Amino acid sequence: MTDEVLYDYWWAAMPRANHVRVGAIAFAAGSTRRLFEAGKSELMSIEGISEKHADDIIKRRSGWDPEGEYDKFINTGARFVPWYSDEYPKRLKDIHGKPFALFAAGSLPDDGAMSVAVIGARNCSGYGRMMAQKFGSDLGAAGISVISGMAYGIDGISQTAALDAGGVSFGILGCGVNTCYPSSNRKLYDRLKESGGVISEYGIYTEPRACFFPARNRIISALSDAVVVIEARKESGTMITVDMALEQGREVAIVPGRITDPLSTGCISLWKQGAVPVTCAEDVISLVKGSYSVSENEPVLMKVSLPDDEKKIYALLEPYAISVGELSDMAGMELRKVLLSLVELCLKGLAAEVSTGHYVKVRECLVV
């Protein structure tokens, strides 16, 4: 280990609002050690450093013990992967604004293996949930790394499904890797560290900030060979990731939804602009391999047999939340029978309660 890494660590972990230019400035300076040691006027002579920025650097390095801080970091078990490291993902090397360094808990995506980002709305519908589960699970089972942002909704669901299918997945965070955000995804966060990893370009204790997320999205797209979009509104963070993916030359695929659906607006508009519609993991794989053709495969549905009451209720369930009262009216069934059927359907993994008294279908099956 050379001394340089101590200063690289300081430079990478330094809190700031915009990390995209961290690398550019370090390259302009020649070495991070120079940044640590230079006086104010010398700092300001380096390209990209304003007076305010120079003051900030001076403030941040005062009282910083490079060796001690680095040791402290190493003891946390997290990993520091600067751009010149052998472990640094090759996919990141040629992108614009490549991260100066990554922090990781767990491992980093294998350069040789295919990786696919599955992204979409946080506030997704039951349909989105079904699709995220399906794609996450199928890609995971096929040995493809599933990359995503560990957010609520599509991100988290697809990653959980990939892990459930025995695959690997990587969560790219908009905060330090020692912070679990959102905190309710704690279970997923812990599992990712075991089978895959959580990755971030921010110092490990950095708290999430809104401005970090768009920049984090460029890493999601860059680490993936293709980006699959499931449910996205036209104005959303998902669309930022797609823009980044196009800029970086990654394939963009969409999972079609209904055209009347507000959660489909993003996907439909991408489709019109030339994104590829996919209906199964094989479509995505062939897209990445460059042999994409319209697959003839009909989706295969699992067959289940249900008692009459449950059959009736299942047929009425939709990807969108429907209240128990409405179900009871539509089915012409007594409330308590409806409730019993719903609990049974939830138990079978076919339905879920998304809000008090509101249920969605979470799995499409052929009822026999």
Place this chain on the structure above:
Amino acid sequence: MFSKVLSFGIRGIEGFCVNVEADISDGMPVFELVGYLSGEVREARERVRTALRNCGYDFPVKRITLNLSPGNIRKQGTGYDLPMAMALLAAMGEIEADGLAGTMVIGELKLNGEVGRIDGVLPMVICARKSGIKRCIVPAGNAAEGAMVDGVDIIAVSDLKQAVDHLNGTALIKPYERKESPGNGTGKEGADLKYVRGQAMARRGLEIAACGMHNLLMVGAPGAGKSMLAKCLPTILPPLTGEEALEVSSVYSVAGLLGEDSELMDLRPFVSPHHTVTDIAMIGGGSYPRPGNISLAHRGVLFLDEMAEFSRYTLEALRQPLEDRKITINRNYGTYVYPADIMLVGAMNPCPCGAYPDIARCSCTETSRRKYMSRLSRPLLDRMDICVDVHRLGYEDMMSTGEAEPSSAVRERVIRTHRIQNERFAGSGILFNSQMDSKMLGRYCALSGEVRDWFAGVLKQMDISARGYGKILKVARTIADIDEREEIGREHLAEAVSFNNSQIMG
């Protein structure tokens, strides 16, 4: 000369006996008041002196001492004016001492000798009856509430002179007669479940909550009818028993909320404070303690509309009284206990905009939704056994003209279920399923093998915690009681699971 008049004070919602003693003796002309008195009691000196003079009595130019005993309990309020004046008149020889024996006197004096209304007369009269007193002289404005108590003659006076003449036997006042109320206990406010259209889930939740006295949380869009449903609760709960009615009326008497011609309250109270209410107004207190909203809802319903908008501090303050069913307030001059046996009913939107889970209309982010929900702390949510969704009505429901099942029919089931629980818990110190502890859960909510295995699967699938498990069992017990079934079955558990609030706690 010495004389003594019996009066009463209020502590919490209980009365206590106060002897007003007067002594007139030779010496420097002073008028001394003693007996651990608060400011307003001291001011009685001027009111009594002036009122006596204005009623035509010569105020003695002698040494006058008035003592309110016991001397170690703080006396508050203006009710001691009249007994002080009577004691003084008796010491002056204007009233025959025989007439005062066994008579309780209470009331505020005005400078012209008129007697004004005071707060808390009902608990005083209740206490008087307990002490074996047969006659109470009270202000005319308080006569109706005094007369709620059987076995005590209420002599209503509107000025000092009347009281004196009555006691001297020169102009007797007939005891006040209670106006009998129809007392059917329903529909006073016009709320009735028969006017509630649709809302099958909410109706059922309301009924189960009333049957087991479970706290209830209603989640639904603005304007969906949460308040209307909540207002129906008193109409499906059993009417107050005689004892309960006196208790509830006492709280209102102390709070000064009983009107002049009030009748004994027979409908359970429904208290709905605004969400800007302070914690003191909610649980009671103040330097001169008064019952708060939670005590005003005693034996009835405390309804918190827009529950997420209440200050966290106010909501958390509810937790302890929800457990203890009473509020204890300590002040340096005494400890006050107010009853607070309530059913807590909350209403809130499912998200800041109110449209969730209609994703097409809801403009909230997942984070803002969770943040909104987290305004209710987990310990508080843990005390809400039942959670129901109240959704906006479809046009068909709105236009329908038929009437749904009326409150009176639901109330019959509620009363029957209460009886089943009362028998089950006889002698165990609790009355309702919602009050069971974990030991009782094991005893009264045992599941048979097959049902237990099935339930374990449900708990696992729905990721329900140990706390949630207990709540579901209690509610399932109530549902089985409604069905008059000894054994808790799958359908009871399934229903209880559906009324669980784990979704909110997510």
